[in-house]
Amino acid sequence: MFDALGGVGDPASLTNNFETYLVVNSNNVNPNEDLRTSYNDMENYANLSNYQFISDNYTTILGLNAYQVLYTWTDEYGTQKETEDVLIRKNSTVYVIEYESEIQDFEKNQPNFNLILNSFNITS
Amino acid sequence: MMDRDALSSGELKKEYFLLKCVGEFKMVSKDDAQKRVQKVKDDKVKCANCGFKNKPDSIYCQSCGNELETASQKKLRRKHIILGVLILAGVCFGFMIILGIIASESENSTNPIIYKTYDNNGITFHYPFTWTTLNFNTRQADV
Numbered sequence: 001m002f003d004a005l006g007g008v009g010d011p012a013s014l015t016n017n018f019e020t021y022l023v024v025n026s027n028n029v030n031p032n033e034d035l036r037t038s039y040n041d042m043e044n045y046a047n048l049s050n051y052q053f054i055s056d057n058y059t060t061i062l063g064l065n066a067y068q069v070l071y072t073w074t075d076e077y078g079t080q081k082e083t084e085d086v087l088i089r090k091n092s093t094v095y096v097i098e099y100e101s102e103i104q105d106f107e108k109n110q111p112n113f114n115l116i117l118n119s120f121n122i123t124s
Numbered sequence: 125m126m127d128r129d130a131l132s133s134g135e136l137k138k139e140y141f142l143l144k145c146v147g148e149f150k151m152v153s154k155d156d157a158q159k160r161v162q163k164v165k166d167d168k169v170k171c172a173n174c175g176f177k178n179k180p181d182s183i184y185c186q187s188c189g190n191e192l193e194t195a196s197q198k199k200l201r202r203k204h205i206i207l208g209v210l211i212l213a214g215v216c217f218g219f220m221i222i223l224g225i226i227a228s229e230s231e232n233s234t235n236p237i238i239y240k241t242y243d244n245n246g247i248t249f250h251y252p253f254t255w256t257t258l259n260f261n262t263r264q265a266d267v
Contacts, residue, residue, distance in 0.1 A: 008242060112255070120248075
């Protein structure tokens with residue numbers, strides 16, 4: 001079960017809801033488990049309409065193991081979305097930073113997402 | 125020596141009479157005579173209105189009475205044109221330099237993003253100033 005930690009969005013993208021936004025959740029995981037496995041256990045892709053995997057990769061953020069996933073899908077209003085999920089694991093907690101935008105605005109908002117990701121810090 | 129062919133030219137006759145009238149008549153070679161005639165032709169002032177070729181020192185056109193442009197005025201006009209072209213070229217050159225500097229500066233500078241800081245629930249991050257925090261469960265803006 002996710003614990004919601006915070007979220008920000010672009011009011012200019014407020015149509016049906018925020019089309020461009022970012023949320024941070026946390027979840028308890030097995031610290032020895034592969035991050036891709038943890039992520040697949042958390043996400044239920046079957047609920048996402050027109051899910052299309054684009055890419056994934058392992059990386060390091062804040063000196064911690066991280067895993068990035070990029071994919072597209074269609075929301076309940078028929079809007080085509082592109083999402084980038086970034087998982088950062090600290091001990092037995094994984095932090096999931098989920099950046100989502102309409103496909104045509106994804107690239108444009110990438111610098112904003114980078115601002116958030118590059119400044120992200122875990123204080124607890 | 126001036127030959128008959130040369131003398132049969134209308135221009136040469138005018139030159140001949142002109143020289144004669146001012147008391148400077150003398151026999152010249154055909155080449156010299158033709159050079160003098162050509163000089164007289166070149167020095168003539170063409171009327172901008174009717175195209176009539178007037179005597180070099182004419183102020184008004186003998187044909188239509190239009191005021192003629194004197195040689196000094198013509199030189200002055202040419203100077204003004206050359207000066208204008210040089211000024212225009214200088215302005216264009218300066219403008220291009222300014223554009224180059226601006227383009228160079230914009231390439232070198234990074235556009236700073238003004239941000240706010242989120243600090244809650246054990247996490248911190250910067251986010252764009254124009255963005256707002258939201259209730260992420262419903263994705264509605266926090267008020």
